[in-house]
Amino acid sequence: MSQTNTTTEPLTDNEHWKAVEFARGAYTSIQQELSKVIVGQQDVIEEILIAIFTRSHALLVGVPGLAKTLMISSLAQTLQMSFKRIQFTPDLMPSDITGTEVIYQDPATGEKQFKFLHGPLFANIVLADEINRTPPKTQAAMLEAMQERRVTVGGKTYTLPKPFFVLATQNPLEQEGTYPLPEAQLDRFLFLISVDYPEVEDEIRIMQMGTGQGGGEIQPVISAEQILFIQETVKLIPVSEHVYRYAQKIVGCTRTRKPEAADFCKKYLNFGAGPRASLSLIIAAKAHALINGQPYVSCENVAAVAKAIMRHRISVNFTAQSEGITSDEVVEMILDYVPKNEPQS
Numbered sequence: 524m525s526q527t528n529t530t531t532e533p534l535t536d537n538e539h540w541k542a543v544e545f546a547r548g549a550y551t552s553i554q555q556e557l558s559k560v561i562v563g564q565q566d567v568i569e570e571i572l573i574a575i576f577t578r579s580h581a582l583l584v585g586v587p588g589l590a591k592t593l594m595i596s597s598l599a600q601t602l603q604m605s606f607k608r609i610q611f612t613p614d615l616m617p618s619d620i621t622g623t624e625v626i627y628q629d630p631a632t633g634e635k636q637f638k639f640l641h642g643p644l645f646a647n648i649v650l651a652d653e654i655n656r657t658p659p660k661t662q663a664a665m666l667e668a669m670q671e672r673r674v675t676v677g678g679k680t681y682t683l684p685k686p687f688f689v690l691a692t693q694n695p696l697e698q699e700g701t702y703p704l705p706e707a708q709l710d711r712f713l714f715l716i717s718v719d720y721p722e723v724e725d726e727i728r729i730m731q732m733g734t735g736q737g738g739g740e741i742q743p744v745i746s747a748e749q750i751l752f753i754q755e756t757v758k759l760i761p762v763s764e765h766v767y768r769y770a771q772k773i774v775g776c777t778r779t780r781k782p783e784a785a786d787f788c789k790k791y792l793n794f795g796a797g798p799r800a801s802l803s804l805i806i807a808a809k810a811h812a813l814i815n816g817q818p819y820v821s822c823e824n825v826a827a828v829a830k831a832i833m834r835h836r837i838s839v840n841f842t843a844q845s846e847g848i849t850s851d852e853v854v855e856m857i858l859d860y861v862p863k864n865e866p867q868s
Contacts, residue, residue: 577757577807606646622674834851
């Protein structure tokens with residue numbers, strides 16, 4: 524793979540197809556490398572890669588022992604980019620992740636001056652392990668980095684490297700000593716990825732690999748420049764008017780105080796999703812189309828990414844909880860409720 528052009532100018536038809544093929548090939552190569560150590564979880568890996576290809580962040584939620592951390596660290600090995608892991612704890616301070624200023628004395632002149640020591644946040648891929656275990660002050664330090672791709676220390680602003688991704692993990696069971704992420708920070712994550720138990724055959728394969736020789740060493744297959752090229756290609760994937768309207772209807776019907784709200788959303792939701800959900804549906808659908816070799820976006824692509832995008836942007840109320848209705852089930856109702864209205868060929 525030698526494609527490194529990062530132009531945002533419109534591509535010719537031939538260039539467009541080559542870019543799509545390149546992105547599809549990169550996705551397949553990464554999947555093949557990850558299969559050496561990760562068994563199953565294809566949907567999870569797909570969603571992580573969509574987040575990366577769209578210059579976004581992802582939050583992985585699942586019980587302990589499902590290889591969330593291994594998945595992210597293994598993915599970092601397939602990418603020729605810097606990687607840092609931060610274990611979030613209750614005593615972690617903002618300066619522990621962003622960096623801090625120290626007094627430096629020049630050995631030649633003896634002159635003292637402040638020098639900024641970069642924290643682990645200065646990497647292409649940052650694994651924020653158990654992100655809900657750190658207090659709000661430190662969580663807030665992540666907000667600027669995730670949204671603005673920069674940090675401010677001592678009145679000075681430092682730009683983070685490109686590309687930059689935060690891939691975070693969270694345990695949904697143990698809530699002792701945790702600080703739930705505020706809605707503003709949850710909204711910064713493109714996807715909330717639900718990591719489930721493996722299938723029977725996959726779990727047997729995991730036991731065989733974990734107690735044997737494993738599947739081999741992971742090799743890097745794509746560079747930072749190529750990731751940037753794929754990100755620009757994603758932006759250039761065309762979207763038809765009916766797809767935009769389909770995405771807007773999915774989001775719009777969750778807004779309980781609006782006339783277009785679905786009756787079941789009024790019944791089950793405290794509040795609906797904002798405009799960032801609409802943006803996320805389209806950009807994620809573009810990447811989903813790209814990795815599947817499509818040069819355009821369809822309503823099916825939007826539907827395929829809707830659950831991971833919407834589940835953390837809507838809030839189920841007491842009525843839903845009393846009936847055992849989850850946010851995922853509400854999204855499934857929405858997808859059944861909103862017609863796709865694909866144009867007739």
